[in-house]
Amino acid sequence: LSEPLPLTPESLKVSINSTKQCLHLQWTVHNLDYHQELKMVFQIQISRFKASNVIWMGNYSTTVKRNQVLHWSWESELPLECAIHFVRMRTMVDDARIPAPRFWSNWSSWEKADAQNSLGDHPLYVFPKDKLVEEGSDVTICYISRNHQDNISCYLEDELTYGKQLDQNVWAFELKNVSFHRKTGTNFYCKGQGVPEGVVLFVSKVLEEPKDFSCETRDLKTVTCTWDPGSDTGLIQLPSYTLFESFSGKKTLCKHRNRCDWQVTQDSQEVYNFTLVAENYFRKRSVSILFNLIHGVHPLAPYNLFPKSVSATNATMTWKVSSIGHNSALLCQLQLLGEGKVIQQHNISVRVNGEYLLSELKPDTEYMARVHCAYADHFWKWSELISQNFTTAEAAPSEAPDVWRDVTFVSGHPTVTLFWKPLSKVHTNGKILFYNVVVENLDEPSSLEVLSVPAPANSTKVTLNQSSYQIYVTAHNSVGPSPASAVAISGHPENENVEEGRVNGTEDGFHMSWKPQSRNATGYVVEWCDDPQNLPCVLRWKNLGPTNTGTVISSDAFRPGVRYDFRIYEISAKGMAHLLEKKAGYLKELAPSYNPEVATINLTSHSFTLSWKDYSTESQTGFIQGYYVYLKSKTGEKCHREFEKTVLPDNSVGCKYTIDNPDQKTLVVKDLQPESVYEFFVTPYTSAGEGPLDDFTKVTTPDDYSHILIHIILPMIFCVLVVMITCYLKSQWLKDKCYPDIPDPYKSSVLSLIKFKENPHITIMNVNDCVPDAIEVVNKPEGSKIQFIGTRKSPTETKGTKPVYLDLLPTEKNYSGPGPCICFENFTYNQAASDLGYCGHFPVTPQAPHCQLGPLTSPENLLKTLEQNYMNSLGEIPAGEANLNYVSQLASPMSGDKESPPANPPEPALCSEYKMQMAIPLGLASPAPSKNSSLSSTALLDPSEHCH
């Protein structure tokens, strides 16, 4: 021990651990004495690529025994596969027992560590393979390329990465502060011409220290420790958790990452010092607690919680608890919840069975009872809650329904519609099954009428007599009735003559007030319809006390632009309601939604009247304050009187007239121009604005003369028509007056007069006494009309029944010149002959064409003409058709037709005598028709019958 020993390391061997990227050195030190132990220092040099390139040198101190194989590892930052490493060492005794001076031994020879030998013949290698690193650390990655020509690029998660060349074919990349990308690792790859080669870095997040580490026991047999492990390290390999107990020296590997069970042994250890160690590849974290078994009892949850007996207001709850040994008691807390809120809470000490009576419950109400327990000796933690729902029994409704009525009178009899509000849940105490309505006639106390209205109806109708009534309404559930609500009804109509006021709506509703009429009022009721636009009205009401003189009526159903009518009633001491006030209002007035339909009446050339009387002001979206009448004229002239110029909503210019009386629904527009086009448009307005802009209506004023047409010509036409109708109706009278029938001389009174006064021998010349010798024929070739004024004697007045055709004309050779007297005898017409057709009965002679008017030289033509004249006696004969002019027997031939004097005017007759017109008997008129001559034969007159 006195001399320094030449101790050198021997048998130095270097190996490579690729997984850990470590150079592992092992060596021995010979020449040590037997049983000798020396403290020695080993100086180690590591070179890279070549021995002279020392990259690391360090000392390793240890105590060395004889022939001991020493081990030492060195972790390389650069993957060992990318470079050849050389290692050598020397030693120095560093033992206090060996006096100084101390000398380093000689260096050992360089030992080479070459991992590239084991590589294959791939053109590209990237290292380290599958390295596990902690987030935030630095990593060096390298590649070895066998093809020097290849242009290789390397990417970290698709991001091009630049490295430095370490050797001819080795490049290294230093990745600083690597971050976690995904559980399946961060990809680093290099790509030349061929398939990419790469490595996956498994980046682990930093292992966190367990938080909230605590332990407890539920049964004094098992201790359960729990903790919050923090965030996941992000690796498939999870960190391990181990629980140590220092007093017993025991440990257990936890199966879960946030919980561990520890079995309590029988040695009655009460205090435990637990240490939880979390460990992964990179780190080890630990936390400790001191745990007293008795102080950490967390009882198991109680069980079998049931309501034992439940009435309307009471319920008894029972439950059981799990024993924790030592006959210990548990403190249990019983909570009663209604509508989700704890309304009662009771603490009960329980050993095995718990029981508690819950009181002051509401009938027909669902409750939840829940219970949890804790160790009574040392409170640590409540057990889990268990709960149970139950519903209390029903009870009779506790409050009378709120009743109101609507009274209408039909034929003088009141019809009462009773309304009631459903009782609130607090007061129903059960399900309302029906409502009883008892109608009591106060004038006939013994008369009671009972109606049962099934729920959930909220109204009923009762028809009453003109008596006073008291109506009682009760709500019934399965247990019994509620207190009664009474309504008094008078048998007579209420006073409806109450002036209607207005009420303004606000965001809160309608603020209304009233003036009490009676000091004995027991209350007030305000009624309204929630949705007055839809019938039937859903009646709403609000009861107010006798001291109230105002209220705010609000409802979710109130809408802007809807008119609500409120009626305020005062309730008398007898329960009778008297209408106090009526109010109407809008929650918010809106502009009118539509315009009136306007009619144009009394249109003249200078004015017209607009009328919209059908427009209702009651059902609008606001109180109608008046109307705007817009007027536009095509001529664009100035506005008329009382109209003001305005810009219309469509930006056109027009004239505006304001009517500020909503009840005025007509307007006379005056001072207009005749034959002009005017356009008008009427819109109502409320406090919110005027109605929508509609199309203008066009009106054209007429001209000035049109009224003349109407006022003069039309009456004239009427008068003419009246005259014509009168003439038609009085035509007989007119005829008699203007064109009387030719008087019958035999019936003339003159005859008697003559007979009486003058010559009794004077008589009427008989036809037989007169021989016609001449007949005047007036030929009127044109322009003349022949009026055949014949008598309208019916064929029955004729004597004969067969047609008789007489030829009165003597032949020319028998004509002896003008005689002193011309006698003309009217021919009698036989209707029967006419009916047969005149053509067929005319004799056909070879000289005269059939059915033609020939010259009046032949008796046939004459007869024919005469017959034609008779046939046309009701009308005028067209000129040219008639050639025969009848000469009245009363007129002298000279005084005949002045217009067409005869070609051979006869001389003035010395006497003119009227000849009787008569029907000639067939027997006399003509002989029996011969076989050949028929009727065409000439009638021969007896010469003796000539009148002289």
Add this chain to the structure above:
Amino acid sequence: MRAQRMQRTLPSLVLRLLFLCTVATGKCSGKYHELLLQLQRQADLMQDTSTLVDPYIRFQGLESPKLQEHCREHPGDFPSEDALWRLSRQDFLRTLNVTLGLVLRMLSALQQDLPEAAQQQTEMNVRGFGNNIHCMAQLLRGSLDPEAAEPTQPGPGPTLPPLLPPMPPSSTFQRKLRNCRFLRGYHRFMRAAGQVLRSWGERRGRSRRHSPHRALQRGARRTRPFLEVRRLSPRGQLPR
């Protein structure tokens, strides 16, 4: 020699168990067209890359185009479409069954490397498809359809690459790429299988003269057994 025999019988035993596994899973529909339509639909679903390989690529961080271009099907992982067309119907179904057994094994091995949902869904799809393959095979066996034993497309004879799971590379990075290629091949294979199955419907639609039962009997003798499948599952060991 014994070892070689073991090597040959063991995979076939595994495949038989897989096949039997599908047998036990449910009742078979006896309606050929219904079954065929179901197979076609399942093949269409399984050929969709969004069901497996796309989730895998995202899960492994291989979205880069530089890497995706190396995620192509590895030759030999799955039978080619051409080879499938040359198989008889029975052999085709057998090949499908064997190949999908391989896929199931790969899915099991990739449990940690795949999103859980995609892995489970694909596994269910494969198992369901296997059930229907079994049913179709049963239907064809019980039929006389000559087409059942005839190749879908006449050719020199069926040749399929060895159906062995890919050797896992030692490097995780290479394993990622290799698995990606395998899954890509799976989708291609299912697309090809769908095409063949569609041709079954078309051929039957064109010619309804032969019932499957009759046709199978007629063509059974002409069937050339599929060599590789036979190697993995020798004749007589497949469920009849």
